[in-house]
Amino acid sequence: MKFDIIGYDKRTNARAGIIHTDHGDIPTPIFMPVGTQGSVKAVHQRELREDVDAKIILGNTYHLYLRPGLDILRAAGGLHGLGGWERPLLTDSGGFQVFSLADNRRIKEEGCTFRSHIDGSKHLFTPERVMDIERVIGADIMMAFDECCPGESDYRYAKKAMELTHRWLDRCCQRFGETEPLYGYQQSLFPIVQGCKYADLRRQSAEYIAAKGADGNAIGGLAVGEPTETMYEMIEVVNAILPKDRPRYLMGVGTPANLLEGIERGVDMFDCVMPTRNGRNGLLFTPHGTINIKNKKWESCFEPIDPDSHAECDRVYSLAYLHHLIRAEEILGLQICSIHNLTFYLWLVGQARQHIMAGDFVEWKADILPELGRRV
């Protein structure tokens, strides 16, 4: 994997670049749709390619390991082979599940034991095991196995979790270095900065992670309950340390405004369930704010969802029709909302990229940012 920076914003830390992978190039800044179980929920691949124009999507190690399981994945030629997706993939390591499945797991030095949310069976995830699984899934970018601790964690716990994450990272790197890709193309390992909301821990963690010299680096453990301003401060602290010539990935973030603030602070990659999950729950993101399509006021609004959109469904279907579909619980409504939101997210980072290269990122951001948070 190779990263070329093709443009800097002179007044901020924003930059535009290209990540080259064996499955194709990824322009940055980029938003990566989340496809936890090997599917971006409610969105066809053709729509992902042609409407959304997703350059890279995510899969999840924990979920794919439980189902369909490693034998099937290996036999299929990894997740690329199983799903027929030919563009780049990234797998999250299960570190987020350490956080979100807190009731079903126990963390030890060796690793983390999980109870499957599907059948209750017990499984042990060690850094080595996670590397092996991610090799089998075969994503272009593999994430290190980390402990993502809650935003309100106290200093002592946050420090402990960070130090464990570092020790686990050493083991991830070791195993990664000892193993080969299984399907004939390269894989990269991204380590993850932790440290919760504590600037000195974040600094310490960023230095530890930077020293690994990885192809790219991730910032984890944000947008997990801490105030938004704190998140922005932590991004600044960390990005001052992470290598400038490698992509920086802010994990699990976020709102459209979060993306622009992240880009301004030097983040290149984002992923978040928000466009898809909120879309399935009837919330549309637009350049002029959010729309709750379930609200009565859209009942007879026969305007297209977005006449200028790259996505066909935004031009063809009206807000009134979408309102009807969502109320009637028609599957098509979930599909349209998901495609719309992802298209908007990809449009937004694409615009950011263009304005970085055009030199007016600051002005553009100042214009659009107040709009994004509005309620239409």
Next chain:
RNA sequence: GGGGAAGUCGCAUAGUGGCAAUUGCAACAGACUGUAAAUCUGUCCUCUUCGGAGUUCAGUGGUUCGAGUCCACUCUUCCCCA
């Protein structure tokens, strides 16, 4: 014409002497950040300074300290037999 059953907050329901009254649906809002989410939460008779206050269970009258619940009549609906 004869016999039987039933009327509860939009719809459907619970309720057999202490009830502003159960539950589901619908409606109206809100939440959602590396997905155990096509999920979850709130409101849902009227008014409210959110402490309460006022009117309710087809209608009228009655029994009772107290009635959606018991009694009488009236109205309405449904079923069965002619």
